[in-house]
Amino acid sequence: MKPRLDAADIELRMLIEAVYLQYNYDFRDYTGASQKRRVLHAVREMGCASISALQARVMHDAADFSRLLQYLTIPVTEMFRDPHFYAALREQVAPFLGTYASLKIWVAGCSTGQEVYSMAIMLREEGLLERSIIYATDINPQSLETARRGVFPLEQMQLYTENYQAAGGKRAFSDYYTAAYGGALFDKSLIENVTFADHSLATDSVFSETHLISCRNVMIYFNKRLQNRVFGLFHESLCHRGFLALGSKESIDFSDYAGRFDALVKRERIFRKASA
Amino acid sequence: MITPLWFTPALAARRPQALIVAGSAGGVEALMTLLSAVPSGLQVPVICMLHLPANRDSRLADLFDERLPVPVREAADKQAIAAGTVYFAGSGYHLSVEQDRSFSLSCEAPVHFARPAIDVLMTSAADAYGDELAAILLTGANRDGAAGMAYVHAKGGLTVVQEPLDAQVATMPQAAIDACAPDLVLPLAAIRELLQLLLEKK
Numbered sequence: 001m002k003p004r005l006d007a008a009d010i011e012l013r014m015l016i017e018a019v020y021l022q023y024n025y026d027f028r029d030y031t032g033a034s035q036k037r038r039v040l041h042a043v044r045e046m047g048c049a050s051i052s053a054l055q056a057r058v059m060h061d062a063a064d065f066s067r068l069l070q071y072l073t074i075p076v077t078e079m080f081r082d083p084h085f086y087a088a089l090r091e092q093v094a095p096f097l098g099t100y101a102s103l104k105i106w107v108a109g110c111s112t113g114q115e116v117y118s119m120a121i122m123l124r125e126e127g128l129l130e131r132s133i134i135y136a137t138d139i140n141p142q143s144l145e146t147a148r149r150g151v152f153p154l155e156q157m158q159l160y161t162e163n164y165q166a167a168g169g170k171r172a173f174s175d176y177y178t179a180a181y182g183g184a185l186f187d188k189s190l191i192e193n194v195t196f197a198d199h200s201l202a203t204d205s206v207f208s209e210t211h212l213i214s215c216r217n218v219m220i221y222f223n224k225r226l227q228n229r230v231f232g233l234f235h236e237s238l239c240h241r242g243f244l245a246l247g248s249k250e251s252i253d254f255s256d257y258a259g260r261f262d263a264l265v266k267r268e269r270i271f272r273k274a275s276a
Numbered sequence: 277m278i279t280p281l282w283f284t285p286a287l288a289a290r291r292p293q294a295l296i297v298a299g300s301a302g303g304v305e306a307l308m309t310l311l312s313a314v315p316s317g318l319q320v321p322v323i324c325m326l327h328l329p330a331n332r333d334s335r336l337a338d339l340f341d342e343r344l345p346v347p348v349r350e351a352a353d354k355q356a357i358a359a360g361t362v363y364f365a366g367s368g369y370h371l372s373v374e375q376d377r378s379f380s381l382s383c384e385a386p387v388h389f390a391r392p393a394i395d396v397l398m399t400s401a402a403d404a405y406g407d408e409l410a411a412i413l414l415t416g417a418n419r420d421g422a423a424g425m426a427y428v429h430a431k432g433g434l435t436v437v438q439e440p441l442d443a444q445v446a447t448m449p450q451a452a453i454d455a456c457a458p459d460l461v462l463p464l465a466a467i468r469e470l471l472q473l474l475l476e477k478k
Contacts (some may be wrong), residue, residue: 006403007377009375009403030372031372031382032374033373033380033400033403033404034370034372034373034376034380034382034384037372037384037396037399037400038384038404074382075386076381076383076384076385094444170313195388217383220348220353220369220380220381220382221382224354229352245318247383248368249352249353249366249368249369249381250353251352251353251354254354254355
């Protein structure tokens with residue numbers, strides 16, 4: 001017999017609905033298993049007896065909602081995560097990007113910004129950063145603030161350095177940061193042309209034409225309906241033959257947009273918008 | 277084959293719709309023994325998870341695909357879980373089962389230093405399959421899987437743990453035995469027999 005929804009599943013659905021109605025954050029099309037796990041984690045960490053009890057608090061206290069938001073979103077990221085991806089971006093996409101006089105790049109679901117700084121470093125080393133505008137968007141204001149500050153834990157630097165080197169970095173990684181504020185403060189000039197903005201892939205629309213979109217390990221948290229919406233946004237935003245980068249285990253194959261992007265570097269999940 | 281005493285009528289009456297086999301240190305060898313019991317007429321999905329170093333592609337699916345009479349695949353995001361297929365969790369991502377019995381991947385923080393984590397897979401699969409799930413926990417050097425097995429047990433699923441003395445590393449099976457009262461604690465050879473009995477009776 002197929003199991004019935006247990007109490008926690010029902011409470012979870014009600015919480016997500018309540019969050020949408022009260023705060024206009026739409027998590028209704030996120031995949032269930034991971035969401036349930038993260039909300040149950042929030043229940044424990046915030047000292048509640050159940051998801052319903054958490055809901056009561058969140059509904060009446062915006063500060064509690066902002067705590068919950070840190071669990072509903074997934075701020076796990078690192079610089080140059082999957083170094084081979086960045087190497088492929090540098091070797092196989094940057095030459096195309098170099099043919100444009102000006103570039104617009106969208107890092108969608110940028111979280112705390114590690115992806116943005118990685119992208120900016122790669123672009124600088126390829127001589128492209130000065131002509132680029134980068135839109136870095138996320139729904140979590142706290143993550144965007146961290147991204148803007150550009151201060152990351154020093155203990156991460158060893159991992160980031162290894163990744164950077166494996167990604168074909170051309171300098172010493174330490175050239176890009178100084179020790180400050182109890183962490184590694186990244187060179188502000190890297191984000192001179194970065195616009196950090198609140199944007200929801202679930203509810204907002206396209207805001208600009210772009211040449212490259214990077215959206216890595218974001219859509220794995222979305223169900224098929226929301227994935228289709230997001231592929232639609234990207235397809236609309238990308239210029240003719242524009243580039244789309246996904247996470248290493250993400251795929252367009254199971255979506256409605258399967259035939260509308262061509263794989264450029266299949267292994268690294270780098271695609272181009274197909275000719276219409 | 278003579279039906280062993282521990283294969284009780286209650287056990288024989290079970291019709292698991294999915295099987296999870298998980299382990300860590302020593303797990304590849306144990307899986308080699310165990311999965312050789314998978315028949316060509318396999319009727320349910322078998323989902324395997326071993327702890328692996330991150331940032332390295334797992335070759336396990338390819339390795340076992342050559343040895344088993346059924347397709348062996350790496351579990352992919354949003355993929356519907358098919359009966360008659362053996363799946364392996366890839367490296368670097370948590371693997372979950374959704375209510376609609378499809379896979380999903382996620383990269384939240386590791387659990388017990390592990391990503392993929394056995395607890396994550398078992399908990400989500402127990403939500404999707406309830407008492408139609410059978411979970412087998414093998415040798416391993418950490419506590420991952422104990423909470424997952426307890427949850428499978430609470431949801432009415434069948435829980436089987438490798439006898440710690442029989443395991444290459446006893447920590448993982450022992451932690452699961454401490455966390456829940458598994459339905460069966462058996463040496464690997466007997467778990468292989470169980471697998472044959474459960475998978476062949478259709």
